[in-house]
Amino acid sequence: MRHLLLVALPLGTAMLFGPSLFCFSIVGPEQVDLLSSQFIEGIGVFGCDDHMLFSSLPAEELFKDSIRTNPTWPTNGPRVQVLSYSPEGLGLPAVREAWQQVTQNGRYKRFDWTLKMDTATAFHPDRLRDILSLHCSAADCGPMVLQNGAVIPGAAQALTKAAVDKLAKNQLASCSKDVAEVKCLQQTLQQGGVQLVKEQNLIKDFSASNSMRLCTLSQGSFFPFLAWADYMNCMGQAGYSAQPDAPSNPAQISWTRDVLQTGYFVRPTMFCWVLVQHKGEEPKMLKWQRERDLGIFACDGWMVISNASAREVLPAEAWHTDISVIQGDTAGGRTFHTAHGKVISEPADAGVYAKAWQAVFREGTFRSFDWVLKLDVSVVVIPERLRSALNSLCQPSDCGSQIVHNFGGELLGPVEALSTKAASAMAAGIHTCTSTAQWENQPENRWLASCTSTLGIGSLRSSLVLSDHKALPRPCDTLHGSFSPYMDLGYHALCLKQSGYYYIEPPPTTTLTTTKTSTSSTSTSVTFTTSTVSTSTMTYTVPKVAPNSIFAWEDRSFQKKLPVWVLTAENEQRGIPFAMELGVGLLTLIALPVAGYFLCRRPAAPTAVDEPQDTAQALLRAAGAP
Template identity: 50%
Template sequence: MLWLLLLAVGVDATSTGTTVYGASTLCFTLVRPGDQAKLLAQQFFEGIGIFACDNHMIFSSAPAEELFQPKQWGIKRWPNNGPLVYLVPGWQAEPDVNTMQKVWQQVSEIGLYKEYSWTLKMEPEVAFLTSTIHDVLTSHCSDRDCKAIFLANSASKIFSQVQALTRRAVEQLGNHADVCQDKVADDSPDAYLQDCLMLSGAKAVKEDKLLADFSHATVATVCNSSTGGFYPFAEWGQYMSCLGQAGYSVIPDSPNNLAKVSWTRDVLLKGGYLRPTIFCWALVQHAGQEPKLMEWQRERGLGIFACDGWMVVSNASAREVLEGQAWHTDIVVVHEQTMVSKTFISKGGKLLPVIPNAGVFALAWQAVFTKGDFRKYDWTIKLDVDVAVVPERLREVLHARCGPSGCGKKMLQTFGGDLQGPVEAFSKEAAASFAAGFTSCTSVAGWNKQPESQWLSSCASTLGIAAERAPRLLSGYHEEVPRPCDTVHGLFHPFPQVDGMKQCLKQSGYYYIHAPATSTRTSITTRTTTTSSTITRTSSTATTSTMTYTIAKVAPDSIFNFERRSFQKQLPVWVITAENEHRGIPFAIGLATSLLLLFCIPIVGFFRTTPPAPVPGGTVLPRVAPEEIEDPLLRGP
């Protein structure tokens, strides 16, 4: 039965990786200074558009420092490092054939496309959700050896605003670049590209759902959840409104919510979880709001407890921190003060608040390294308690940072190339390197007077750990820039209150199904005892006993199905077991037990309908049936 479930969700259980994520994407765009650059900057800050693809590239006639002017545009919290831009000299107005030749030549020479199934050239004014466009592409080519094809409209013409080419098509395009220049007439950039693709042997495949072009629409435009992209949306408000219609964020508790999706860890590969595997840990204070928030997460399998492996570090015992959840939660206790007072430093003539907590978190990292469980997993992630986690979307972000040969020695940064304290993600190789070089990172003068993220970033650089941007990793600043959690990112911060985190998870497209209520069952048993001796006559005694016992919950207060839109069929509760591997209950055993109960019920019923046996002496005792109850294994959410 486990193999049937694996097949149902499209997992290749014989490989070290998995095809469950489908097509991967490299997206690039050409941008002009001015309004177009401003629109792209807003997308960058939000971590959407081309920045939500597995990787991205930006081409322009101006360098990044001239192209993006966040202060003039009023964009808050612009990161230290803006978007990376590849220069294409020689064009000022609309890109012509010559410009597009140079761009595709750079794409081919830089070679990033080789790591992804599809390469998409996108106009900045195209609004799209990566999850939807991902599904459109996956339906044509989901493996790493797809044919040389490109997507076209109903007239078999390549789309102008969104050009989607498979990896092999881009490769053949690069190999035939010289031939194209000799044999293809100088026409429009789109016609030139299509002619070159056809000349190189790539084939056009019709796909109307790739793009909805509203340029000449005479009625109100509506962005739906089944089309990949929508054009044109040059104004930020209109752009976000379109994304909202397409499911960018979710209206909590809406009965007609197309984006209501969820997850489960119960779909296993042969010998392990879906790749990449994730180990998460958190440092929790014994006072304030953190214990209450962590206890709520522990009860529901949320936060760090949604990862494949987890660890809690604190300066207090589990009983002090988690109370009701302490009995099945181990906490590694650090016998040091974990609260650090805020101080100020002078920078650029201004006093800036700083929390010098590097020393505290160094102790926590040391505890993680000493225990050593992190070595079993592909990624090690430190999370603050107030980070809302969407587990399988987080896994998908990490998967995009790994190639066929592994994930490499890397640390992930946010959309702006910064390391944010609430989320610190290290690949297995990077975490091992950090553990080996930990002493060198704590021997530099003044290291413990820095903020944790600053110390960790410097330490990683010293140890040769590469930093890689992952725009979809974290959506931050929800306190300073109020906005809903979305269906794009894997993590959201900060949500220090239970109600706020619950709302965020619902807005992100996740929800928890309440488990069946704990039930009581009463069983009345009648037992007849017969005694005899040489002195007394044979006698019979009937004894009736009543037993009442509690049926435990089958699942915790949150049960999630797998996220992918292709697998949105909600499984019944009895398929999704409670934190199976974490509590030592393998999924296969739980499922087999459930099926055994289904088969046993009719058999038990048959025997219970047989006539009662007569008792010696001719008296027939009545048979009392146990109280009818609902079996929680078969009860829906």
């Protein structure tokens, strides 16, 4: 367990996470299958910080095929705003109504940019952030809309918050019905004094080209990709999943908490805890994570809970890993439920996890952090993306009492995130959730969702917190904050590589050899002395760079602003860490004599005779030897 005094850094979130994005799409019937696949994967508009969907059909009608055929489809799936006009052909009346609902809803005001994206437009939000950040900072985004050429592109429209404010006053009302949507939008924005800025990399439109469609890292989005296989092929080309061990992998950089000054953390801060079995595969995985600062150990604060001591669970790491012990079995039983006509077995572990939550509440360290996260041991954690996903939900100082639903309106158990106020409310009222009949005979995630609802804790939705691969195994990616389940060590490491993070073996070392010669004198009588000369050789192994866990991180614009003292692979090649060591060594050599000079100037205590340092010399002087 780590006890820390946290001091939040005065850093803007835009510098750390890039511009925030609010996205919306108008969906026609022919795009539903593609949208359903995007929802399961957590990409498209679901990969933005927040989103809205519009259609002429309600959600239960729009997604009826997915609800009927997909066993993983959540009970509370995507939310859809119903339009009174049919969106077929993306006619101006439907577009005007969608913009009206966006501006009246007002959620866009929390974000730097508003993006109207076609469902068939493939895009990586982080690539778009890099492009958008070139035009304005979060604190100085005037009314602006991006053009890809002479006109605003229809498949990817990017407006600053100030530009949407201008649009809200007119609502495209000055255009006749036969005017094209893009032309009407451009005309309305120009009349409102919105600046039109050209950005060639905003979107690559293949609709008018017969050439091979190649999606690159330099473009922000790509259109059109109506087939799911083509869509994902484009996403892969654009860096959605990193290619392990590729020579083009970007800088290797230590994690933020290693880079920043000790005791300083980027908000929102995360306190993570895990319940671990004392036997089997879980202790092996936890040991592997502890050695590398992965899993919960990548969070700002952490807590390990088990029914056995640290010596039993993590013998080799017990010296620096505290474990909070709870009584009883930590596995729980099994229960069954019916879904899509099938009987499904699931764990009945609510009672076990209620004990674990109570241990977290008793210990109390979670109150010093912004978010409290329960993680499974098998979860692959990408700390900075997880932090970014939580940051997009609410400002750390204004989150209120919230739990994150990480798959539509449902809560999946591998990653459960509560704001600190929500955790405090649960700590005060957990007895209410453990008093009903048979409450412990259900999955812990279902119990937690019910408990937080009973206690009046609000809920937020995020597709970025967790990418669950249990039902549909697939590569990990460079967008989501965590992936589950990966209990096998090899696949766990592979997932990290696919997400852009690499564990680097301990850095190269330099061997230094020093020889020390000393002379000592001894005496057996007052008439003669014996001198002995001894030589000792000592070998030191000194690391060239600080022995932190170092990982590869996909290139983001804000990383280029990091100071030179960050231990990156490029800095190592340029000799910056060695130069730092040399500088520290020179300063030490200068400081020691100066300190010795001042120490030696202290007045000695008055004594009649100075005592000799060598015992043999004292004996000789006492005998009157010359």
